[in-house]
Amino acid sequence: MKAAVLGTGVMGAGMARSLxxxxxxxxxxxxxxxxxxPLAADGARVAPSAAEAVRDADAVLIALYDADAVLAVLGDALAASPEDTVWVQTATVGxxxxxxxxxxxAGAGRTLVEAMLLGTxxxxxxxxxxxxxxGDPAVFARIEPLTAAISVKTVWAGPEVGAGTALKLACNAWIASITAAAAQSLALAGALGLDPKLFLTAIEGAPADCGYAHAKGEGMLAGSYEPQFALDxxxxxxxxxxxxxxxxxVDTTLLAALRxxxxxxxxxxxxxxxxxxxYTSFGGPGGTGS
Structure with a gap:
């Protein structure tokens, strides 16, 4: 199978290497x-344009930052791909x-499905x-070597493109919320005179435990914010x-606080x-950006 990856940020580069x-x-x-x-050293061909990248692709992974970038690249490159190319939208664009x-x-006569990414x-x-x-399960069957190479789990949200985005937004609301909640609890413990790490020790193995709280909490306490999922x-x-x-x-009170x-x-x-x-918004250490 031949695949094109459009966008080589954290997620695109990682998926390219896995493929x-x-x-x-x-x-x-x-x-x-x-x-x-740098991906050339891993065996990838580096194309000078998006249109050139998709010219003989069986599938195209769109791993760009926002809707403007996705729509611009689709406008430039859709027609350059073979008619049976499967375009796989992975970017969070709402x-x-x-x-x-x-x-x-659809206007270009190309098939587009969603495979939104949960992970960093x-x-x-x-x-x-x-x-x-x-999207159509039959389409995903055609590109199974691609999806198998980048994932360990698939959750099918439905046959209509847009359902994957809806589920991704619900999941990212959870991730943004628990990260901020962990930061608040660590800051509160410290402000009350405790070693903040006691919070992570207290929840460990309990019903309220959360692996994400430990993964992000350790970095917060160390003031180490190497980007896995950029704050912006x-x-x-x-x-x-x-x-x-x-x-x-849906009420947006919590989302306003997160914003x-x-x-x-x-x-x-x-x-x-x-x-x-x-965590820095609660007075935590400033990391490299301060």
């Missing part, structure tokens, strides 16, 4: 060419961005992502979640660090 290990022929492209070139992407693909840098690099998929990307997603919630009539906390950390210079840097 190569899985025996898939991979062509990569990135708007900033310097970010794609319901409206997803609708527009699906319409562009390490699962992407090791082929252990969870995929939140939507989480902030972008909180805005998308807020818009979707308002449209569906404020992540926005404060971003304004303080932590946007490119891991979302665990939300």
């Amino acid at each position: 190569l290990r899985g025996g898939v022929e991979v062509t990569v492209w990135n708007r900033t060419p310097e970010r794609a070139r 319901p409206e961005g997803t609708r527009m992407a699906a319409e562009l693909a 840098r390490q699962p992407a690099e090791t082929g252990r992502l969870t995929l939140l998929t939507a 990307a989480a902030l972008k997603d909180v805005d998308l979640i807020d818009g979707a919630a308002r449209g569906a009539g 404020g906390l992540y926005g404060q950390a971003s304004a303080a210079g932590h946007g490119r660090e891991d979302l665990a840097a939300v």
